[in-house]
Amino acid sequence: MSNNKLPIQVRPVRAFADNYIWLIESPLAPGQVVAVDPGDAEPVISELRRSGSSLAAILLTHHHPDHIGGVAGLLALAEVPVIGPNDGRIPYLTRTVGDREQLDLPKLGLSFETLHVPGHTLSHIAFWGHSALFCGDTLFSAGCGRMFEGTPLQMSHSLQRLGSLPPETLMYCGHEYTASNLRFALAVEPNNPAAVEYRATVAALRASDTPSLPSTLGLESRVNPFLRCDTAPIRAAVQAHAGKPLSGTAAVFAELRAWKDGFRS
Numbered sequence: 001m002s003n004n005k006l007p008i009q010v011r012p013v014r015a016f017a018d019n020y021i022w023l024i025e026s027p028l029a030p031g032q033v034v035a036v037d038p039g040d041a042e043p044v045i046s047e048l049r050r051s052g053s054s055l056a057a058i059l060l061t062h063h064h065p066d067h068i069g070g071v072a073g074l075l076a077l078a079e080v081p082v083i084g085p086n087d088g089r090i091p092y093l094t095r096t097v098g099d100r101e102q103l104d105l106p107k108l109g110l111s112f113e114t115l116h117v118p119g120h121t122l123s124h125i126a127f128w129g130h131s132a133l134f135c136g137d138t139l140f141s142a143g144c145g146r147m148f149e150g151t152p153l154q155m156s157h158s159l160q161r162l163g164s165l166p167p168e169t170l171m172y173c174g175h176e177y178t179a180s181n182l183r184f185a186l187a188v189e190p191n192n193p194a195a196v197e198y199r200a201t202v203a204a205l206r207a208s209d210t211p212s213l214p215s216t217l218g219l220e221s222r223v224n225p226f227l228r229c230d231t232a233p234i235r236a237a238v239q240a241h242a243g244k245p246l247s248g249t250a251a252v253f254a255e256l257r258a259w260k261d262g263f264r265s
Protein backbone atom coordinates (compact mmCIF):
# COMPACT_ATOMS: atom_id res chain seq x y z
CA MET A 1 0.00 0.00 0.00
CA SER A 2 2.04 2.85 -1.36
CA ASN A 3 0.47 6.04 -0.13
CA ASN A 4 -2.00 4.94 2.47
CA LYS A 5 -0.31 7.04 5.16
CA LEU A 6 -1.22 10.21 3.32
CA PRO A 7 -3.47 12.19 5.66
CA ILE A 8 -7.00 12.63 4.40
CA GLN A 9 -9.83 14.89 5.41
CA VAL A 10 -13.14 13.29 6.20
CA ARG A 11 -16.36 15.13 6.90
CA PRO A 12 -19.84 13.90 7.68
CA VAL A 13 -23.02 14.55 5.78
CA ARG A 14 -26.07 13.73 7.84
CA ALA A 15 -28.87 11.71 6.30
CA PHE A 16 -32.16 10.38 7.62
CA ALA A 17 -32.42 10.21 11.42
CA ASP A 18 -28.91 9.09 12.32
CA ASN A 19 -26.93 8.08 9.22
CA TYR A 20 -23.58 9.56 8.30
CA ILE A 21 -22.44 9.74 4.70
CA TRP A 22 -18.68 10.30 4.86
CA LEU A 23 -16.96 12.54 2.32
CA ILE A 24 -13.25 11.83 1.86
CA GLU A 25 -10.88 14.40 0.43
CA SER A 26 -7.17 13.94 -0.23
CA PRO A 27 -4.69 16.84 -0.18
CA LEU A 28 -3.54 15.66 -3.61
CA ALA A 29 -6.96 16.40 -5.13
CA PRO A 30 -8.59 19.27 -3.26
CA GLY A 31 -12.24 19.80 -4.07
CA GLN A 32 -12.73 16.24 -5.26
CA VAL A 33 -14.57 14.08 -2.79
CA VAL A 34 -15.37 10.41 -2.45
CA ALA A 35 -18.74 9.64 -0.84
CA VAL A 36 -19.05 6.59 1.39
CA ASP A 37 -22.50 4.99 1.66
CA PRO A 38 -24.67 7.76 0.22
CA GLY A 39 -28.08 6.57 1.34
CA ASP A 40 -29.59 9.84 0.16
CA ALA A 41 -28.40 12.06 -2.70
CA GLU A 42 -29.92 15.36 -1.66
CA PRO A 43 -27.81 16.13 1.42
CA VAL A 44 -24.65 15.15 -0.49
CA ILE A 45 -25.56 17.43 -3.39
CA SER A 46 -26.23 20.25 -0.92
CA GLU A 47 -22.82 19.77 0.67
CA LEU A 48 -21.08 19.63 -2.72
CA ARG A 49 -22.72 22.92 -3.69
CA ARG A 50 -21.98 24.53 -0.32
CA SER A 51 -18.31 23.58 -0.45
CA GLY A 52 -17.79 23.96 -4.19
CA SER A 53 -16.62 20.35 -4.38
CA SER A 54 -17.23 17.75 -7.02
CA LEU A 55 -18.00 14.09 -6.55
CA ALA A 56 -15.20 11.82 -7.78
CA ALA A 57 -16.23 8.32 -6.64
CA ILE A 58 -18.68 6.40 -4.48
CA LEU A 59 -17.72 3.63 -2.04
CA LEU A 60 -20.39 1.26 -0.71
CA THR A 61 -20.04 -1.05 2.28
CA HIS A 62 -23.31 -3.00 1.98
CA HIS A 63 -26.63 -3.18 0.21
CA HIS A 64 -29.04 -1.64 2.71
CA PRO A 65 -31.13 1.20 1.23
CA ASP A 66 -29.98 3.74 3.80
CA HIS A 67 -26.45 3.20 2.47
CA ILE A 68 -27.01 3.00 -1.28
CA GLY A 69 -30.30 4.82 -1.89
CA GLY A 70 -28.64 8.02 -3.11
CA VAL A 71 -26.38 6.43 -5.72
CA ALA A 72 -28.77 6.89 -8.65
CA GLY A 73 -29.35 10.55 -7.80
CA LEU A 74 -25.62 11.22 -7.54
CA LEU A 75 -24.88 9.45 -10.82
CA ALA A 76 -27.42 11.73 -12.48
CA LEU A 77 -25.14 14.55 -11.39
CA ALA A 78 -21.81 13.01 -12.38
CA GLU A 79 -20.73 9.73 -13.89
CA VAL A 80 -18.27 8.44 -11.30
CA PRO A 81 -16.90 5.04 -10.30
CA VAL A 82 -19.09 3.11 -7.86
CA ILE A 83 -17.16 0.53 -5.85
CA GLY A 84 -18.64 -2.00 -3.48
CA PRO A 85 -19.07 -5.68 -2.68
CA ASN A 86 -20.08 -8.20 -5.31
CA ASP A 87 -23.78 -8.42 -4.47
CA GLY A 88 -26.65 -8.44 -6.96
CA ARG A 89 -28.67 -6.30 -4.59
CA ILE A 90 -26.34 -3.36 -5.25
CA PRO A 91 -26.99 -1.66 -8.60
CA TYR A 92 -24.69 0.72 -10.50
CA LEU A 93 -21.42 -0.87 -9.38
CA THR A 94 -18.54 -0.20 -11.77
CA ARG A 95 -16.12 -2.30 -9.74
CA THR A 96 -16.62 -5.00 -7.14
CA VAL A 97 -14.18 -5.69 -4.33
CA GLY A 98 -13.80 -8.60 -1.95
CA ASP A 99 -11.46 -9.49 0.86
CA ARG A 100 -7.95 -8.04 1.02
CA GLU A 101 -8.12 -6.23 -2.27
CA GLN A 102 -6.19 -3.12 -2.98
CA LEU A 103 -8.36 -0.26 -4.14
CA ASP A 104 -6.33 2.54 -5.70
CA LEU A 105 -7.86 5.81 -6.81
CA PRO A 106 -4.60 7.32 -8.09
CA LYS A 107 -6.05 10.55 -9.47
CA LEU A 108 -7.46 11.23 -6.03
CA GLY A 109 -4.35 10.18 -4.11
CA LEU A 110 -6.36 7.54 -2.29
CA SER A 111 -5.60 3.91 -1.62
CA PHE A 112 -7.59 1.48 0.50
CA GLU A 113 -7.45 -2.15 1.44
CA THR A 114 -10.84 -3.85 1.50
CA LEU A 115 -11.89 -6.32 4.16
CA HIS A 116 -14.80 -8.70 3.81
CA VAL A 117 -16.61 -8.50 7.14
CA PRO A 118 -19.77 -10.63 6.99
CA GLY A 119 -22.33 -10.62 9.79
CA HIS A 120 -24.57 -7.55 9.47
CA THR A 121 -24.97 -8.65 5.85
CA LEU A 122 -23.18 -11.47 4.12
CA SER A 123 -21.34 -9.37 1.55
CA HIS A 124 -20.47 -6.43 3.81
CA ILE A 125 -17.04 -4.93 3.24
CA ALA A 126 -14.96 -2.28 5.00
CA PHE A 127 -12.44 0.13 3.52
CA TRP A 128 -9.20 0.67 5.39
CA GLY A 129 -6.46 3.13 4.50
CA HIS A 130 -4.92 6.48 5.42
CA SER A 131 -5.27 5.47 9.10
CA ALA A 132 -9.04 5.46 8.63
CA LEU A 133 -11.64 2.70 8.62
CA PHE A 134 -15.01 2.98 6.89
CA CYS A 135 -16.90 0.07 8.36
CA GLY A 136 -20.56 0.73 7.52
CA ASP A 137 -22.84 -1.11 9.93
CA THR A 138 -20.40 -3.78 11.11
CA LEU A 139 -18.68 -1.92 13.92
CA PHE A 140 -20.25 1.06 15.68
CA SER A 141 -18.74 3.14 18.41
CA ALA A 142 -19.36 1.18 21.63
CA GLY A 143 -21.48 -1.31 19.70
CA CYS A 144 -21.89 -3.33 16.54
CA GLY A 145 -24.48 -3.92 13.85
CA ARG A 146 -27.32 -6.36 14.12
CA MET A 147 -26.76 -9.75 12.54
CA PHE A 148 -29.32 -9.65 9.76
CA GLU A 149 -27.68 -12.27 7.57
CA GLY A 150 -24.56 -13.68 9.18
CA THR A 151 -23.86 -16.04 12.05
CA PRO A 152 -22.38 -15.09 15.41
CA LEU A 153 -19.17 -16.86 14.38
CA GLN A 154 -18.93 -14.78 11.20
CA MET A 155 -19.75 -11.50 12.95
CA SER A 156 -17.42 -12.23 15.84
CA HIS A 157 -14.61 -12.99 13.42
CA SER A 158 -15.31 -9.83 11.42
CA LEU A 159 -15.22 -7.68 14.54
CA GLN A 160 -11.98 -9.29 15.68
CA ARG A 161 -10.40 -8.49 12.33
CA LEU A 162 -11.45 -4.85 12.52
CA GLY A 163 -10.37 -4.67 16.13
CA SER A 164 -6.90 -5.93 15.25
CA LEU A 165 -6.16 -2.96 12.97
CA PRO A 166 -3.80 -0.33 14.41
CA PRO A 167 -5.23 1.39 17.52
CA GLU A 168 -4.72 4.87 16.09
CA THR A 169 -7.07 4.05 13.20
CA LEU A 170 -9.95 6.50 13.01
CA MET A 171 -13.24 4.62 12.85
CA TYR A 172 -16.00 6.07 10.66
CA CYS A 173 -19.17 4.01 10.96
CA GLY A 174 -22.58 4.47 9.39
CA HIS A 175 -24.73 5.66 12.29
CA GLU A 176 -24.76 7.95 15.31
CA TYR A 177 -25.63 5.27 17.85
CA THR A 178 -22.84 5.95 20.32
CA ALA A 179 -24.85 7.29 23.27
CA SER A 180 -27.40 4.48 23.25
CA ASN A 181 -24.65 1.90 22.67
CA LEU A 182 -22.87 3.22 25.74
CA ARG A 183 -25.99 2.72 27.85
CA PHE A 184 -25.80 -0.96 27.01
CA ALA A 185 -22.00 -1.12 27.32
CA LEU A 186 -22.27 0.30 30.84
CA ALA A 187 -25.08 -2.08 31.74
CA VAL A 188 -22.71 -4.91 30.83
CA GLU A 189 -19.61 -3.38 32.35
CA PRO A 190 -20.68 -0.67 34.84
CA ASN A 191 -17.23 -0.16 36.30
CA ASN A 192 -15.30 0.27 33.08
CA PRO A 193 -13.59 3.64 33.69
CA ALA A 194 -12.90 4.25 30.00
CA ALA A 195 -16.59 3.73 29.16
CA VAL A 196 -17.69 6.00 32.03
CA GLU A 197 -15.36 8.72 30.79
CA TYR A 198 -16.42 8.22 27.18
CA ARG A 199 -20.09 8.53 28.16
CA ALA A 200 -19.39 12.04 29.50
CA THR A 201 -17.42 12.97 26.38
CA VAL A 202 -20.16 11.75 24.07
CA ALA A 203 -22.91 13.42 26.11
CA ALA A 204 -21.11 16.76 25.79
CA LEU A 205 -20.63 16.33 22.04
CA ARG A 206 -24.23 15.33 21.46
CA ALA A 207 -25.55 18.17 23.63
CA SER A 208 -24.05 20.55 21.06
CA ASP A 209 -25.27 18.38 18.18
CA THR A 210 -21.69 17.42 17.29
CA PRO A 211 -21.03 13.94 15.86
CA SER A 212 -19.42 11.54 18.32
CA LEU A 213 -17.43 10.14 15.40
CA PRO A 214 -14.82 9.31 14.40
CA SER A 215 -13.76 7.11 17.24
CA THR A 216 -10.43 5.30 17.32
CA LEU A 217 -9.96 1.55 17.39
CA GLY A 218 -7.80 1.99 20.48
CA LEU A 219 -10.69 3.63 22.31
CA GLU A 220 -13.10 1.00 21.00
CA SER A 221 -10.89 -1.77 22.39
CA ARG A 222 -11.43 -0.23 25.84
CA VAL A 223 -15.14 0.69 25.68
CA ASN A 224 -16.82 -1.54 23.12
CA PRO A 225 -18.10 -4.77 24.73
CA PHE A 226 -18.36 -6.45 21.33
CA LEU A 227 -14.59 -6.05 20.85
CA ARG A 228 -13.98 -7.26 24.40
CA CYS A 229 -15.65 -10.69 24.29
CA ASP A 230 -12.28 -12.29 25.04
CA THR A 231 -11.81 -10.29 28.26
CA ALA A 232 -12.57 -11.58 31.76
CA PRO A 233 -15.05 -8.82 32.74
CA ILE A 234 -17.17 -9.21 29.60
CA ARG A 235 -17.11 -12.99 29.76
CA ALA A 236 -18.15 -12.91 33.44
CA ALA A 237 -20.98 -10.43 32.81
CA VAL A 238 -22.32 -12.33 29.81
CA GLN A 239 -22.11 -15.70 31.57
CA ALA A 240 -23.98 -14.24 34.56
CA HIS A 241 -26.66 -12.83 32.27
CA ALA A 242 -26.96 -16.07 30.30
CA GLY A 243 -26.90 -18.14 33.48
CA LYS A 244 -24.49 -20.65 32.01
CA PRO A 245 -20.81 -21.04 31.29
CA LEU A 246 -19.67 -20.03 27.84
CA SER A 247 -16.56 -21.20 26.09
CA GLY A 248 -14.99 -19.30 23.25
CA THR A 249 -15.17 -15.73 22.06
CA ALA A 250 -17.90 -16.41 19.48
CA ALA A 251 -20.18 -17.97 22.12
CA VAL A 252 -19.71 -14.96 24.38
CA PHE A 253 -20.35 -12.68 21.43
CA ALA A 254 -23.57 -14.54 20.47
CA GLU A 255 -25.02 -14.16 23.98
CA LEU A 256 -23.89 -10.52 24.20
CA ARG A 257 -25.51 -9.67 20.86
CA ALA A 258 -28.74 -11.41 21.91
CA TRP A 259 -28.66 -9.49 25.21
CA LYS A 260 -28.35 -6.21 23.33
CA ASP A 261 -31.16 -7.16 20.94
CA GLY A 262 -33.50 -7.39 23.93
CA PHE A 263 -32.04 -4.43 25.83
CA ARG A 264 -34.19 -1.39 26.50
CA SER A 265 -32.31 1.46 28.11
Ligand SMILES: [Zn+2]
Pocket: 062, 064, 067, 120, 137
Ligand atom coordinates in the same frame (compact mmCIF):
# COMPACT_ATOMS: atom_id res chain seq x y z
ZN1 LIG B 1 -27.12 -1.83 7.33
